[in-house]
Amino acid sequence: MTAHTVERGGAAPHARTGAAHVVLPAFNEEGSLPPLLVRLAAMSAAWGTTVTVWVVDDGSSDGTAALVLAGCPGLDVRLVSHPVNLGLGQAVHSGLRAVLASAADEDVLMIMDADDTHDVQLVPQMWAATDGGADLVIASRFVGGGSDRTAPLFRRALSRGAAGLFRLALPLDGIHDFTSGYRAYRVSLLRRASSHYGERLVEEQGFACMVELLLKLRHCKPVMAEVPLVLRYDRKQGASKLRLRRTIAQYLRLLLRDRLTPPPFRGL
Numbered sequence: 001m002t003a004h005t006v007e008r009g010g011a012a013p014h015a016r017t018g019a020a021h022v023v024l025p026a027f028n029e030e031g032s033l034p035p036l037l038v039r040l041a042a043m044s045a046a047w048g049t050t051v052t053v054w055v056v057d058d059g060s061s062d063g064t065a066a067l068v069l070a071g072c073p074g075l076d077v078r079l080v081s082h083p084v085n086l087g088l089g090q091a092v093h094s095g096l097r098a099v100l101a102s103a104a105d106e107d108v109l110m111i112m113d114a115d116d117t118h119d120v121q122l123v124p125q126m127w128a129a130t131d132g133g134a135d136l137v138i139a140s141r142f143v144g145g146g147s148d149r150t151a152p153l154f155r156r157a158l159s160r161g162a163a164g165l166f167r168l169a170l171p172l173d174g175i176h177d178f179t180s181g182y183r184a185y186r187v188s189l190l191r192r193a194s195s196h197y198g199e200r201l202v203e204e205q206g207f208a209c210m211v212e213l214l215l216k217l218r219h220c221k222p223v224m225a226e227v228p229l230v231l232r233y234d235r236k237q238g239a240s241k242l243r244l245r246r247t248i249a250q251y252l253r254l255l256l257r258d259r260l261t262p263p264p265f266r267g268l
Contacts, residue, residue, distance in 0.1 A: 018106035020051045020127060023095035025088055026114035030062040031237040036116040041074035043120045052076045056095045059085035089209030093202035096190060105188040111181060116235045118182045125227050126184035135222035137184040140177035145228030162251050166211065169255055172218060175226065178211050182229060192220050192268050208250035215258050220268040
């Protein structure tokens with residue numbers, strides 16, 4: 001398993017087969033979704049590649065679902081609904097399942113936060129990294145060119161502390177940002193993992209689900225890469241949904257479970 005960093009401003013992506021899918025787990029994101037969808041549509045038009053956006057409405061009580069159903073010019077926007085709020089982990093899992101049910105192995109699935117804090121211009125760059133051989137690409141705040149300076153201090157401390165902990169405890173050489181919610185995956189990689197784990201592919205309910213998915217996918221021995229991410233927390237509307245103590249407990253429990261669980265007995 002290897003990892004490398006893709007510098008910002010690298011070569012432009014070239015034409016390739018496959019489609020781009022973007023999964024947006026959303027809970028009460030009525031204010032943030034419209035500008036994000038407009039940014040995605042503009043990026044898609046400039047890139048010249050059709051992007052299918054899957055919004056997972058995780059039991060929102062606002063107009064999130066109605067906004068998705070109204071659509072956005074230039075995007076194929078699809079709604080996946082949870083009748084009640086099930087947490088980020090289940091929203092991610094439902095999004096993965098929806099895409100895997102219709103996507104081809106050569107497609108690329110990307111997960112972004114729905115609060116408009118992630119730079120959509122990284123989508124072509126992350127796609128290019130899969131063209132270059134990566135199976136999994138992380139938009140990283142902790143490599144050269146990346147930054148999380150607009151995030152609140154407690155979130156910065158949590159992300160950096162978790163990154164340090166997991167880098168010490170787990171064999172993922174070259175990975176700096178374990179908790180980033182912005183990633184790209186080859187569909188073929190997710191399909192291999194899903195065939196083994198089934199409904200257990202994502203079991204964590206909260207923010208730890210992104211680390212859990214990374215730890216499980218490592219058994220597939222993927223080639224991983226990171227691209228610099230400048231987090232735009234200044235664009236976030238509304239209060240953070242992260243609960244500090246709960247998330248720390250989830251990270252520690254996940255680490256313990258990973259250390260105690262034997263790896264798959266056969267190669268993935």
